[in-house]
Amino acid sequence: MTVLYFAWLRERIGESEERVETSAATVADLVAELREREPRYALAFSDMRAVRVAVDQELADLAAPLAGAREVAFFPPMTGG
Amino acid sequence: MSKVSVRVQAEDFDLGAELAALRAGRTDIGALVSFTGLVRDVTAGAGAISALELEHYPAMTLRALGAIEAEAAARWPLRASLIIHRHGLLHPGDQIMMVATASESRAAAFAAAEFLMDYLKSRAPFWKKETRPDGAHWVAARDEDEAALAAWDR
Numbered sequence: 098m099t100v101l102y103f104a105w106l107r108e109r110i111g112e113s114e115e116r117v118e119t120s121a122a123t124v125a126d127l128v129a130e131l132r133e134r135e136p137r138y139a140l141a142f143s144d145m146r147a148v149r150v151a152v153d154q155e156l157a158d159l160a161a162p163l164a165g166a167r168e169v170a171f172f173p174p175m176t177g178g
Numbered sequence: 179m180s181k182v183s184v185r186v187q188a189e190d191f192d193l194g195a196e197l198a199a200l201r202a203g204r205t206d207i208g209a210l211v212s213f214t215g216l217v218r219d220v221t222a223g224a225g226a227i228s229a230l231e232l233e234h235y236p237a238m239t240l241r242a243l244g245a246i247e248a249e250a251a252a253r254w255p256l257r258a259s260l261i262i263h264r265h266g267l268l269h270p271g272d273q274i275m276m277v278a279t280a281s282e283s284r285a286a287a288f289a290a291a292e293f294l295m296d297y298l299k300s301r302a303p304f305w306k307k308e309t310r311p312d313g314a315h316w317v318a319a320r321d322e323d324e325a326a327l328a329a330w331d332r
Contacts (some may be wrong), residue, residue, distance in 0.1 A: 103235055104305035105264030105316045151303070154238040170235060170303075174319030177234075177263065178215055178275060178295055 098163070100127075102141070103172035105133040106148065109141040124150050127169060141171075149174055181253055181258040182232035184243040186234065188266040200258050200278055207257045209284035211291045213277050218244055219270035225311045232265045232274070239263070246297040250279070253293065254286040256275065261294065293330055297324040 100117045107113050121127035128145065131138040142148065145159065151170045152161050163169065181200075185191075187288040193214055201207050217230045243261050250259060268274060277294045281287040306317040 101235070102309070103303070104233055107233075140199070147316050151235070151238055154235075154241055156301070170238070172235065172303065173305060173316065174324075175300055175303055176306045176317045177302040178299040 098166055099168045100131075101168065101170040103170065105173055106141050106171050110137055117161060119163075121163055123159065123163060124152065124157060124161045124169065127163060128159070182244070182247045182256075183185070184240055184247060186236070186239050186243070187262065187264060190264070191262050191276065192307075193273070193276060196260060196262065197278055198278060200260055202290065204257070204280075206282065207280040208282045209287040210278065210280045211284070211287040212279075213295055214278070215274040217268050217270050217272045217274055221308065221310075227270060227308045227310055229309040230268045230270075230272075230274075231277055231307040231309075231314075232268060233305045233307070234263075234265045238303045239252050242302050243298070246294060246301060250290045250293050254279075254281065254290040256281050256286065256290055259294070260297070260314045263298070263302065265304070286303065294324070296326040296330065300327050 098117055099114060101114050102110050102112065103146050119127055119130055121130055128142050132142050149172055150157050152166050197210060197212060201210060219227050221227060247259055247261060250256065256279055258281065260278045263275040277291055279287045300323045307314055308317055313331040
């Protein structure tokens, strides 16, 4: 699947988009896998209360299933307007 | 029939022209409310802001804004509505975004405009980064904005 990062998550991880091969069942599982990869992921995902997620462009939560998902995005709480 | 539209663009917009276009050829609109968000040059206690960078999630933005607008149209008898949100590099005094709501009478137009703004603040995938004397900082979401959103569900 494609994983996207925005705002300070993008800056901490150092990329805006990457392909991730995963069998993670939920968003929480995917986060756990990414954290294991490298310290920059562990740092970006150190406080999940400060992170929001969208699965296929719809807001979701950490328990959201990833079966069939094509795009997962991580970002801070939104500040539009 | 309610006409809804959403635009996300780097370019500035002309509020007067947008409002004129919204009501062009129509005589069923009795109230037209608009809100314009501007870049201000101060944030309490943080010093002067020299620039504001607006990042967004293009694939999600139009969907999210369209869903917010559809929700407003389901709650109030709107004749038309418009949301324009800019992205990219902005400076103090620049227009950031606008919403406009048109209805038969003013109560629905005012309420729907406020609803759109409250939803946009916390549910549209935009992030602001301010450049201040002490460096560039991502603007934190405010608890008041989330509380304003929750109030519409009471």
